[in-house]
Amino acid sequence: MAQDYAxxxxxxxxxxxQLISYRSLSRALKVHVNLAKQMLYEFHRKxxxxxxxxxxxxxxxxxxxxxxxxxxxxxVHSQKDGEDTVMQSSPPLPESSAPVPEESAEEPVVVRSVLxxxxxxxxxxxxxxxxxxxxxxxxxxxxxxxxVQSLTECNRKIAVDYASEDPLVAWxxxxxxxxxxxxRRTARKGPPPAAPVxxxxxxxxxxxxxAAKSTVPEKQASKDSNTNSQDSTTAASKRASxxxxxxxxxxxxxxxxxxxxxxxxxxxxxxxGKTKPQKEESQSSVEAATPAAEPEDETMAGFSDEEDxxxxxxxxxDVGEVANEPEGKSKRQREAELEAMMDQEDEVMExxxxxxxxxGDEGAIDKPNSQHxxxxxxxxxxxxxxxRRGRRRVMKKKTVKDxxxxxxxxxxxAWESFSEEEPPPKKIKAQPAASTNKSAxxxxxxxxxxxxxxxxxxxx
Amino acid sequence: xxxxxxxxxxxxxxxxxxxxxxxxxDRTPSAYTPHPTYRLPPGSARHYQNQYxxxxxxxxxxxKPATLAIAADAFDTFSIADETARRVDRVLDVRQGELCWVxxxxxxxxxxxxxxxxxxxxxxxxxxxxxxxxxxxxxxxxEAGEGAHxxxxxGTGGVGTQxxxxxxxxxxxxxGSFLRGCLLVTGAIVAVVGTENKDGDFEVLDxxxxxxxxxxxxxxxxxxxxxxxGKKPGSKKKRPRAGKVAIVSGLGISGDEGDTLTxxxxxxxxLGESTSPADQEDASTISRLIIAGNSLSHASPIPSRQDVITxxxxxxxxxxxxxxxxxxxxxxxxxxxxxxxxxxxSLLPSMPITxxxxxxxxxxxxxxxxxxxxxxFPHSRNYMAPPTATTKDGDGEEVGWFDSQTxxxxxxxDGFRFLGTGGQPVDDVYKYIAGEERLEMMEAMLxxxxxxxxxxxxxxxxxxxxxxxxxxxxxxxxxxxxxQPRFETTLIEGPVGQAVRIIAVPxxxxxxxxxxxxxxxxxxEVVRFEVxx
Numbered sequence: 001m002a003q004d005y006a007x008x009x010x011x012x013x014x015x016x017x018q019l020i021s022y023r024s025l026s027r028a029l030k031v032h033v034n035l036a037k038q039m040l041y042e043f044h045r046k047x048x049x050x051x052x053x054x055x056x057x058x059x060x061x062x063x064x065x066x067x068x069x070x071x072x073x074x075x076v077h078s079q080k081d082g083e084d085t086v087m088q089s090s091p092p093l094p095e096s097s098a099p100v101p102e103e104s105a106e107e108p109v110v111v112r113s114v115l116x117x118x119x120x121x122x123x124x125x126x127x128x129x130x131x132x133x134x135x136x137x138x139x140x141x142x143x144x145x146x147x148v149q150s151l152t153e154c155n156r157k158i159a160v161d162y163a164s165e166d167p168l169v170a171w172x173x174x175x176x177x178x179x180x181x182x183x184r185r186t187a188r189k190g191p192p193p194a195a196p197v198x199x200x201x202x203x204x205x206x207x208x209x210x211a212a213k214s215t216v217p218e219k220q221a222s223k224d225s226n227t228n229s230q231d232s233t234t235a236a237s238k239r240a241s242x243x244x245x246x247x248x249x250x251x252x253x254x255x256x257x258x259x260x261x262x263x264x265x266x267x268x269x270x271x272x273g274k275t276k277p278q279k280e281e282s283q284s285s286v287e288a289a290t291p292a293a294e295p296e297d298e299t300m301a302g303f304s305d306e307e308d309x310x311x312x313x314x315x316x317x318d319v320g321e322v323a324n325e326p327e328g329k330s331k332r333q334r335e336a337e338l339e340a341m342m343d344q345e346d347e348v349m350e351x352x353x354x355x356x357x358x359x360g361d362e363g364a365i366d367k368p369n370s371q372h373x374x375x376x377x378x379x380x381x382x383x384x385x386x387x388r389r390g391r392r393r394v395m396k397k398k399t400v401k402d403x404x405x406x407x408x409x410x411x412x413x414a415w416e417s418f419s420e421e422e423p424p425p426k427k428i429k430a431q432p433a434a435s436t437n438k439s440a441x442x443x444x445x446x447x448x449x450x451x452x453x454x455x456x457x458x459x460x
Numbered sequence: 461x462x463x464x465x466x467x468x469x470x471x472x473x474x475x476x477x478x479x480x481x482x483x484x485x486d487r488t489p490s491a492y493t494p495h496p497t498y499r500l501p502p503g504s505a506r507h508y509q510n511q512y513x514x515x516x517x518x519x520x521x522x523x524k525p526a527t528l529a530i531a532a533d534a535f536d537t538f539s540i541a542d543e544t545a546r547r548v549d550r551v552l553d554v555r556q557g558e559l560c561w562v563x564x565x566x567x568x569x570x571x572x573x574x575x576x577x578x579x580x581x582x583x584x585x586x587x588x589x590x591x592x593x594x595x596x597x598x599x600x601x602x603e604a605g606e607g608a609h610x611x612x613x614x615g616t617g618g619v620g621t622q623x624x625x626x627x628x629x630x631x632x633x634x635x636g637s638f639l640r641g642c643l644l645v646t647g648a649i650v651a652v653v654g655t656e657n658k659d660g661d662f663e664v665l666d667x668x669x670x671x672x673x674x675x676x677x678x679x680x681x682x683x684x685x686x687x688x689x690g691k692k693p694g695s696k697k698k699r700p701r702a703g704k705v706a707i708v709s710g711l712g713i714s715g716d717e718g719d720t721l722t723x724x725x726x727x728x729x730x731l732g733e734s735t736s737p738a739d740q741e742d743a744s745t746i747s748r749l750i751i752a753g754n755s756l757s758h759a760s761p762i763p764s765r766q767d768v769i770t771x772x773x774x775x776x777x778x779x780x781x782x783x784x785x786x787x788x789x790x791x792x793x794x795x796x797x798x799x800x801x802x803x804x805x806s807l808l809p810s811m812p813i814t815x816x817x818x819x820x821x822x823x824x825x826x827x828x829x830x831x832x833x834x835x836x837f838p839h840s841r842n843y844m845a846p847p848t849a850t851t852k853d854g855d856g857e858e859v860g861w862f863d864s865q866t867x868x869x870x871x872x873x874d875g876f877r878f879l880g881t882g883g884q885p886v887d888d889v890y891k892y893i894a895g896e897e898r899l900e901m902m903e904a905m906l907x908x909x910x911x912x913x914x915x916x917x918x919x920x921x922x923x924x925x926x927x928x929x930x931x932x933x934x935x936x937x938x939x940x941x942x943x944q945p946r947f948e949t950t951l952i953e954g955p956v957g958q959a960v961r962i963i964a965v966p967x968x969x970x971x972x973x974x975x976x977x978x979x980x981x982x983x984x985e986v987v988r989f990e991v992x993x
Contacts, residue, residue, distance in 0.1 A: 005476070023733060032484075033733045034740075038476035060725075062735045109949065110985040111973075114729055116721070117992035125992045134736025136472035148721060148991050155724045159802055167809035172484055177732035177744045177810050179487040183861040184809075185842045 005029055005039040006046075013043075013055060013140050021139035021154040023174075027162050032175040040137040057119045058139050058151070063132035065113045118145055389419040472736055485732055485740060488703030490747035490812055491874050493681060494859060498828035498866040498929060500922055510923035512916040516647070519928040520565055520627060523649040523909060526670040527563045530955075531651030534668055535561045538653055545653045550629040554656045561653035567631065567917075568646045568892060569622040570595040574918055595621075595891050595918075625652060625662065636664040643904045645892040647913040670909045672954030675935035679875035702874035702979035703745040706730065706987075709752035709818070709882070709942025710967025713803070715795030722972045725989040727803060731810050746976060747874075749811055752942025752965050753818025753867060753882025756796045797822070797836050804862065805839035814863045814871070818882035818943055826920035827884065827912050828929065831864035868911045870936075874979040879936035883943035885912040886964075888919045899948050902941055902962045906932065906952070936960060938982060940975075943967050947975060949984050 008028060012018045026036035040057070047055040116138060117125040126132065139151055162170075172178055396414040399407055500506055531547075538545040540559060548560040572595045623634045623644060636654065644650070654665040679699070711723065728734035732743045804813060815832060817823045823832050834841045845860030865871070868881040889901045892914065905913060912930045915921035921930075935958045944964035952960050961982045966973050972989040 023728070026733075032482040034472060034482045034737065035476055035478075037472045038474055041473050042475045060734055062739050109947070111988055112985065113988045113990060114725060114735065115990050115992050116725060121992055134472070134739050135470060136734075136736060138734070148993070152720050152724055155727075159806065167806075171809060175482055175484055175733065177485045177487045177740070179489075179810050179812075181489050182809060182812075183843065185844075185846060 005031075006043060009039070009043045009140065013142050014047075017142045019139055019141045019145075019150065019154055021151065022137065023158055024154050026174050027158055030173055032173070034175060037136040040140055044137060044140060055140055055142060056144050057137050058145065058148070059117050059119060059122055059125075060136055060138040061113075061115045061117060061125060061129065061132055062134045063113060063129045064111065065115075065128055066130045116148065116151075118148065120144075389417070391415050391417045483737070485744040487811060488745050488747040489700070490703065490705070491682065491699075492748065492812065492814070492859065492863070492871065493685075493873075494814075494863060494865060494869070494871040495681075497870040498868055500828065500830060506922070507925070508923060510925045512923050515916060515921075515924050515928050516565055516626075517628060518924065518926060519647070519910070519931060520563075520649060522928060522931050523670050524563055526673070526909070527649055527651050527668065530671055531561060531563065531653075531668045534666070535651070535653045538666065540665070551625055551627045551632045552630045554632065554662060556656045556658065556660075559653070559655050561651055562625070562627075562632075563649065563651045564625040564627040564632070566644050566646060566648045566650050567624045567626050568595075568644065569624065570892070571620065593891070594894060625650070633661045634664050635659075635661040638664050638666065642667055643893055643900065645889050645913050646917040647910065647915070648904075648908045649910075669904075669907050671907050672935045672952075672956075672958045672960065673909055673932055674956070675937070675954070675958035675960075676877060678937070681872045681877070682875060699875070703747035704976050704978050705748045705750060705873060706746050707750045707752055707880075707940055707942075707963065707965050707975045707977065708968050709965045710754045710969050711751065711800070711803075712757040712820075712967065712969030713755060713796050713800045714757040715793060715799055720799070721991055722968070722989045723803060725991075726968070726974060727807055729987070729989070730807055746811070747979075748814065749807065750814045750816070750878075750880065750940075752816050752880055752940060754820045754943050754967070755800050755815065755818070756821055757969070758796075758820060801837045801839050804837065805843075808840055808843045808862055812861050812863070814865055814869070816865050816867045816869050816880060816882050816942065818867065819884050821882075826922055827867065827915055828922065829867040829882070831866055834864065837862075868930075876937035876979065876982070877934055878938045878940070879911065879932065880938075880940045881911060881942070883941055884919060885914065886941045886944070888912075888914045891918070898941075898944055898964055899950050899962060902939060902964065903950070903952050906935070906939060906960060906962070938963065938977065940965055946971065947973055947986055949975075 005025070009020065009025070012020050020040075022033055022036040022040055025031075025039060026033045029036070029039075031039075044055050044057050112133075113129075115125060139154065145151075165171075167176075168182060168184065392415070393413055394416055395411050396416075397409055397411050399409045402408050535545045535547070538559075538561070543559045546558070546560045548554055548562045551562055551564045554560055554562060623639055625632045625634055634652065635657070649670060651668040652662065652664045652666070654663045657663050708726070713720070713723070725734065729739075729743055730746065730749060732740045735743070804815075807813065817829045817832050819825070821829070821832060822836060823829050834844050834847070837844070840862050843860060843862040844864065845858040868879065868885070871878050885905065886898060886901055889905065890898065893901060905911065909932045910930050911932055912919055912921065915930060916923070935954065937959075938961045940963040942965045944966055946964070947966045948964040950962050952962060954960070961977075961984070963975055963977070963984055965975050968974065974987045974989070975984050976987055977984045
């Protein structure tokens with residue numbers, strides 16, 4: 001051990017010309033700081049005995065310094081009294097029991113100084129002290145220290161190099177004052193995964209296990225939604241298409257159920273033309289839609305990635321029936337809400353040409369659209385360059401003056417042409433997706449400006 | 461070894477002896493209970509549409525009884541030329557020539573107070589009017605020339621300070637040479653005795669303030685809690701000897717590396733790593749650190765109007781893109797908060813910390829400033845209390861090891877009541893009062909029973925509706941104010957035996973001083989960290 005520190009210091013201070021403080025030494029050699037200070041002293045002494053001036057030191061002196069210029073509180077008072085005009089200055093408040101300022105002169109305050117000084121100024125600094133309670137070496141360096149501020153480098157390095165140490169465990173050996181009452185929480189696993197919005201939903205690929213299971217619901221989903229044997233899938237699809245309000249952290253328990261639902265949902269949106277090719281994508285969309293589906297039901301208990309994985313594994317068996325039970329009540333609400341939402345839906349995907357690309361956030365829109373083919377046929381939408389153009393049906397108000405001179409306002413339907421440059425309503429994007437498949441993400445990012453979900457498929 | 465002073469501990473300037481173990485010290489525990497006095501209701505429960513006048517009325521209603529009691533004692537026997545003073549209920553009820561006394565709120569009309577016209581001026585002129593050191597306009601003939609604080613006469617045509625007394629009924633102008641000897645600011649509740657003269661002004665002959673409220677006994681809060689929770693208070697539970705508390709303010713961390721050496725020295729001292737064994741033992745008695753504001757030097761990411769104007773004039777030639785008046789997230793520099801967080805996280809394993817925000821800290825600017833959010837401290841967050849789902853305050857919350865507090869802050873430490881601010885109220889009172897005696901101003905604030913008397917007049921604050929939270933209900937044992945130009949302290953006494961230790965904590969960045977208060981005697985001392993040059 002005795003050899004270690006001399007060796008360590010020789011390497012670092014002399015050879016590598018680094019700045020070593022007692023703290024760095026104690027951390028490196030895992031010794032008490034007081035011992036490290038002594039080591040520094042010994043090394044300094046020996047080296048300078050061999051070759052004077054080879055190693056420079058800085059010292060830390062604690063004690064009481066001699067009184068200097070108005071650094072004391074009292075000094076200021078005496079100055080001030082002369083300066084202030086008599087009228088406005090410090091007469092005591094009525095009822096004040098504290099006498100005028102001179103009172104503070106009665107209780108001298110103890111001022112202890114902790115002074116960092118380079119060795120060349122050491123003697124001089126010592127003379128400024130009235131009494132010294134302690135002195136030790138703070139740091140060593142090979143050449144003279146130009147800028148004392150560079151000593152902050154030592155502490156910075158310690159923070160970086162030893163960041164992995166747990167202070168409550170490791171610092172005892174360094175001699176830091178221990179506190180038995182310290183309360184510390186366990187750290188969470190980092191920030192929650194940003195509830196990525198949807199899109200990638202479709203593309204997200206789950207692990208093989210759930211994926212395998214999901215093929216079952218997928219097949220089901222690929223059939224027309226109405227022929228779905230299970231309520232769950234319908235419910236699932238409905239919930240899935242309810243993304244707007246969804247803004248959730250994935251809920252572990254519901255996840256598996258949602259997974260299935262999402263599968264069917266995705267397939268329903270692709271029902272018009274594509275099936276197989278979409279399989280992979282739909283799997284991933286399941287993920288994305290899953291979190292989205294959770295929203296209202298679950299309380300935001302917090303992010304727990306760990307739980308997600310566990311839940312997936314666990315509940316995969318439930319093909320949704322069981323998982324759906326708890327949501328039975330809200331399912332109705334959801335369906336109602338979905339209906340309402342669908343009614344507002346403007347675009348209908350007439351040209352549901354088979355397309356590969358899965359875009360999570362479009363998938364949900366697809367679903368309501370596909371379910372309501374009864375929109376007026378004239379409501380055509382042409383997609384050009386990703387813009388929606390066409391004619392649509394709107395309610396227009398007409399104000400006419402009738403024979404009595406009254407202004408009458410009538411609401412009637414009318415056709416108007418429109419063109420849009422904005423991407424489809426962002427509500428779909430609100431679907432949180434726990435993970436995103438790269439391709440889906442890429443696709444999604446690449447086309448922010450398109451309005452028509454089918455346009456994605458059209459491109460490929 | 462040095463042969464100078466026998467008390468010098470030079471044991472560390474010796475050859476290391478591997479066999480003798482070095483002591484590892486334990487820190488004295490700290491009994492700490494914060495009070496939620498200055499917490500605002502969260503989120504949508506805060507209403508900013510309220511009128512500020514309600515705050516004044518509430519304040520008057522709260523303090524009137526105490527003031528009446530004191531004034532009645534003093535003025536009921538006040539007589540001049542065989543006429544005894546008569547108490548008058550409303551300010552407007554004073555009659556000419558009649559000796560009477562009345563209680564009301566003081567309002568100071570000062571020519572250089574911030575004025576909405578100044579804001580308009582800023583829009584039309586290149587430079588804002590200079591910030592005022594004092595609000596009083598010096599050219600009025602009250603005192604012999606103190607020099608100009610900025611020459612312009614303002615919108616009031618150079619009229620000097622006027623002091624008025626106000627209550628629900630109206631305002632009354634106060635005059636008289638007695639007033640010159642009094643410390644008064646807007647918002648202080650006072651009782652004055654005198655008579656109305658022929659100009660309609662009230663000539664003041666004497667003045668009384670509510671003075672210090674009742675001071676709780678030491679350990680009263682803790683004992684009260686144990687009684688409430690049904691536990692047997694026990695036979696005077698023997699409490700261990702309390703340690704010391706260190707108070708620092710104005711760390712001023714700015715992310716530059718230039719001057720953080722004293723911060724490091726402070727950290728090492730508090731951790732008990734630096735200095736000799738005797739001093740380390742001393743440091744181990746420091747049971748808590750209180751940071752009283754301004755830990756960061758410039759924490760607002762939103763440029764003030766002034767910054768935008770200077771930036772615009774600088775860039776005028778370059779004609780750089782869009783001018784961002786709001787928050788430009790690209791301009792955020794995380795270095796200062798990161799540095800602060802690292803510093804705190806290095807100290808927390810050993811010592812509990814209470815953090816008060818200050819004028820330059822990233823939290824609300826209006827008083828009471830709410831605690832700095834845990835999101836600012838990714839490393840130190842683990843030592844804070846976990847966020848509670850319910851909004852119930854008081855009992856529901858757990859006190860964290862690292863406690864982010866409001867400004868002003870009200871807490872009980874080792875049985876003693878502490879009241880502390882980050883300095884804004886005192887700095888604002890300073891602007892009203894000619895003279896430099898900050899300790900007197902702090903004492904006055906306690907005697908007025910207001911922790912922020914000039915709110916809401918010149919100090920932005922939350923519009924309290926039912927009750928003015930700035931009224932001090934229990935007299936603290938220690939009143940500390942951060943970010944003052946130098947360290948000052950005094951002990952004041954109250955009419956029923958209260959004793960308060962007032963401490964003005966200097967800015968660490970400028971002075972390198974930390975105040976250490978011994979909790980058994982409440983006597984402060986100063987530890988100064990310096991680098992010799």
